[in-house]
Amino acid sequence: MTKRGHGEGGIDERGENVFRLRYRVAGKRHTKTFRGTLTEARKELRKLVRAGDAGQHVEPDKITVGEWILSWLDAGAPGRKKAKVGERTLERYSELLRTHVIPKLSARPLQQLRSGEIDQLYLDMEKQQDGPSPRTQHHVHIVLGACMATAFRTKLIVANPMDSLKQIPSVRELDEDDDADLIGEGLSEADLAKLIAGFSASSLYPVIALAAATGARRNELLALRWVDLDVEKKTLRIEWTLEQTKKHGVRRKRPKTARGRRTVDLDDTTLALLLAEKNRHLRIVAGVPDGADIIPALVRLPEGALMFPAVPSPGSDYSFTAWRNPRNFSKEFARRAGVIGFGSTRFHDLRGIHATALLDAGIPVHTVAQRIGDDPAVLLRNYTKRRRTKQANDALAAAISALASGFLGS
Incomplete structure (x- = not known):
């Protein structure tokens, strides 16, 4: 046994290079087994006593x-x-x-x-x-x-x-080929129109068109209800998103951050598309075929009716409040996109394409970030990684030419 002064604790040898350290913190006795030399044991004991005096003591615990x-x-x-x-x-x-x-x-x-x-x-x-x-x-x-x-x-x-740690795992630098896959593929205006037209006969069409027109996330779109649409103001209120887990399945929740709750302005074409989709839902409720005239005031959708509810299986009734399965939605998008020649395009890329188009058009970063519910710094970082579009390159060339003409006097 090694005796020490009052308040300095004690050391008991329990075997070869095995010691029991005894000390007090706030009057409470503590012991700790230490493996090492006697000199190292004394050093460890002093550290424990000092930690107790400074209020930084950690009680011994056997939790694994x-x-x-x-x-x-x-x-x-x-x-x-x-x-x-x-x-x-x-x-x-x-x-x-x-x-x-x-x-x-x-x-x-x-x-x-x-x-x-x-x-x-x-x-x-x-x-x-x-x-x-x-x-x-x-x-x-x-x-x-x-x-x-x-x-x-x-x-x-x-x-x-x-x-x-000596070294932490890090994601390797992206080369040019990986960049398009991880950051998102940029499409020209003509290619984007071709992609969306390829879904015209699919139930995914209005969701894809709205994603391209607003930059909203998949789960935000699938959580939209008709009460979120303000026809007079031409706006869409995004206040909810879907979450899919093994424990709870698909359910609605608030966005992760306050910036995710926002109101998005709609153009006339997109608004018309949504109204056409709503009229289709009203015809389903009324039990009349597509193209038949209805009086909207006489037909009402169920309370909480979704803009893009789940498509019923054959023989099942149409439910306007049943969520679509987000993962199945993305799989169906990928399958169909591959068929029409856009196999490398992900649904999430529509969000990046929308943001890129606005930034290329000269819209301020903070305005674009507010529209898509993203952090301006994150948006700018992703934008710089994305391949520039032809429009951006043309705009850059024009700006450089104007600058050079100014100081060269040509």
């Missing part, structure tokens, strides 16, 4: 990494602002941690986890044949980092091992 991860997920994966994430995000966090982290580190005591073990986890993922992509590896690092940051903030661990 796996137990802490599951506890964090059960609490809603709270971050720096102590707020829970959405259900869909939580499912993705759970998938990443359960697939890539828990099988490797589950049994390790949380307070004994070292940065070298996390470095090895990342190295194993990188070397794994048919393993996770660089982007998935980066996402694992981000989620594990959030999990460990919460453990440090709540004083479960003395130090965050994520702060001293």
Whole structure:
């Protein structure tokens, strides 16, 4: 036994290079097993005593990494602002941690986890044949980092091992070929018209046309109700979005950020398209064929009727309040787009195409960002990654020519 002064704690030798550290914090006794030399044990004891004096003491806890991860997920994966994430995000966090982290580190005591073990986890993922992509590896690092940051903030661990990693997984720089795939394919005005016309006989047509005309997200569009349309003001109110999870299926929720709730101006052509779609719904309610005249004042849609409800299966009744399945919608878009020659175009690309067209036309970044419900900095960053359109190149050439003419006097 090593005796120390009052308040300095004590050290008991329990075996070769194994010591029990004894100390007090606010009058409460604590013990900790330490493996190392006697000199290192004394250093660790002094650190524990100083932490107690400074109010930074972390009580010894036998919780394992796996137990802490599951506890964090059960609490809603709270971050720096102590707020829970959405259900869909939580499912993705759970998938990443359960697939890539828990099988490797589950049994390790949380307070004994070292940065070298996390470095090895990342190295194993990188070397794994048919393993996770660089982007998935980066996402694992981000989620594990959030999990460990919460453990440090709540004083479960003395130090965050994520702060001293040798190398973190990062998404490699995008080359020109990858850029179009990840950032979104730009289409000329003629190509966009061809793409939308290719869906004219599909139930997806009005959704696709509205996406191209507003830059709204898929799940925002599928959550729209007819009460969100103001015909007189020619505006569309976006206040909800859909969320699809394994636990709850498809349900409506508020957008992630305040900027997601917005009112979008509509042009006359888009407004006419929506009114034609609403009249089609009214004819369905009235039980009359397409093209037949109806008196809108005498026919009413059900309360909460959606603009783009689910298409009923054969033999089923039409429900105006049944959500479309977002994932199936995207799959159907991809299938049809491939048939008409736009196999590399994703539905989400329509949002980027809309924003790019407005920015190329000289509309201020903050105005475009407000219209599509995005952060101006994010919008500008994505815009700079996107290939410039011919219109943008022509505008750039004209501006350079005008500038040169001004200072050269030609």
